[in-house]
Amino acid sequence: MDNKIWLSSPHLSGSELNFVKQAFDTNWVAPIGPNINGFEKDLESYLKENTHIAALSSGTAAIHLALVQAGVGPDDEVICQSFSFCATVNPIIYLGARPILVDSEKDTWNICPKALKEAVEDRISKGKKPKAILAVHLYGMPYKIDEVHAFAKAHKIPVIEDSAEALGSTYKSRKCGTFGDYGVLSFNGNKVITTSGGGALVCHSKETKDKTVFLATQARDQAPHYQHSEVGYNYRLSNISAGIGRGQMEVLDKYIVLRQRMNKFYQEIFKDIEGVRVQKEYSKDIASNHWLTVILVDSSKTGGITREDLRLALKADNIESRPLWKPMHLQPLCEDFPYYGNKVCETLFENGLCLPSGSNLNDNDRSRIKSSILKVFKK
Numbered sequence: 001m002d003n004k005i006w007l008s009s010p011h012l013s014g015s016e017l018n019f020v021k022q023a024f025d026t027n028w029v030a031p032i033g034p035n036i037n038g039f040e041k042d043l044e045s046y047l048k049e050n051t052h053i054a055a056l057s058s059g060t061a062a063i064h065l066a067l068v069q070a071g072v073g074p075d076d077e078v079i080c081q082s083f084s085f086c087a088t089v090n091p092i093i094y095l096g097a098r099p100i101l102v103d104s105e106k107d108t109w110n111i112c113p114k115a116l117k118e119a120v121e122d123r124i125s126k127g128k129k130p131k132a133i134l135a136v137h138l139y140g141m142p143y144k145i146d147e148v149h150a151f152a153k154a155h156k157i158p159v160i161e162d163s164a165e166a167l168g169s170t171y172k173s174r175k176c177g178t179f180g181d182y183g184v185l186s187f188n189g190n191k192v193i194t195t196s197g198g199g200a201l202v203c204h205s206k207e208t209k210d211k212t213v214f215l216a217t218q219a220r221d222q223a224p225h226y227q228h229s230e231v232g233y234n235y236r237l238s239n240i241s242a243g244i245g246r247g248q249m250e251v252l253d254k255y256i257v258l259r260q261r262m263n264k265f266y267q268e269i270f271k272d273i274e275g276v277r278v279q280k281e282y283s284k285d286i287a288s289n290h291w292l293t294v295i296l297v298d299s300s301k302t303g304g305i306t307r308e309d310l311r312l313a314l315k316a317d318n319i320e321s322r323p324l325w326k327p328m329h330l331q332p333l334c335e336d337f338p339y340y341g342n343k344v345c346e347t348l349f350e351n352g353l354c355l356p357s358g359s360n361l362n363d364n365d366r367s368r369i370k371s372s373i374l375k376v377f378k379k
């Protein structure tokens with residue numbers, strides 16, 4: 001059997017080890033130290049826009065601390081894109097608040113501005129103004145930032161921009177993650193770059209960053225002893241992990257180009273296969289990092305071949321592929337939460353497939369993937 005080809009696996013450059021070794025040599029083996037400060041600086045110069053970064057133990061932790069700072073508490077409501085990974089929704093539930101799930105639109109696959117408007121207006125008419133809007137750049141594809149943020153601003157609702165999958169994606173030449181009141185990044189093992197596990201909150205003032213770090217380190221008040229006035233969390237990134245992150249920052253731009261090339265590779269394969277559409281940029285104003293390349297299979301046009309047929313054929317050749325995120329409003333976890341929309345994301349879920357997209361795939365991997373796909377479509 002050939003080696004397994006993964007959807008998106010960690011891709012180390014080698015220089016990560018130098019930063020990790022420095023941490024060992026200087027005994028900064030703790031959730032504090034020079035790699036954390038260095039990694040935060042690297043991210044700030046990468047994202048620009050006067051961002052202030054708080055490095056955290058996960059993207060989920062970043063969403064949690066954004067919600068805390070947006071003032072979300074028990075019985076509050078938070079608008080959330082339904083079509084996402086569970087990590088977008090879970091922190092709302094940690095706080096005893098209710099996610100109000102909103103459908104996607106066809107061109108971005110992300111939060112639908114119309115369904116968003118309907119949801120917010122309906123909740124306000126029921127006497128519950130949402131405390132925050134959580135929108136996601138799913139698979140690296142930017143959501144309609146101008147429309148969504150203008151609407152949020154008109155209603156004075158803070159936006160948390162879940163950019164966990166979109167590091168390096170751009171909207172009108174500006175990096176995703178820098179537009180919201182808070183931005184969320186993830187460095188999990190399967191993302192564009194990894195720290196083995198980690199995340200960051202993108203803030204727009206030093207005060208917000210300091211507050212985030214304060215909350216992430218048990219909310220300890222100024223005093224010689226341990227003094228606490230509010231609930232804290234243990235969410236800071238380790239200095240070892242941050243060392244991996246510093247090494248990864250050196251190759252981030254290169255890795256994004258490689259993922260974008262994987263997308264072109266699939267566009268090329270599927271351009272002559274009727275009934276299969278590869279997701280691509282919906283406007284010249286945006287660029288996706290193409291964290292994952294995703295396709296939609298319309299079995300009424302492929303002669304009955306479904307995305308499941310393709311998934312199983314790839315699996316038989318030891319190639320990983322995966323259905324898209326199952327919408328959160330279809331999850332048993334969320335069955336009691338309201339949903340607004342027209343089932344666009346349900347159709348995407350039924351027909352979509354994520355294909356191997358890592359920056360570490362080589363020519364041999366690509367030729368195996370291509371022949372496995374072509375076998376299914378008998379070209």
Ligand SMILES: *Cc1c(COP(=O)(O)O)cnc(C)c1O
Nearest residue numbers: 058059060085087164186188199
């Ligand atoms: C990965 C991911 C997260 C969470 O990040 P972790 O670092 O794994 O906690 C949040 N939202 C989306 C959309 C993600 O893909």
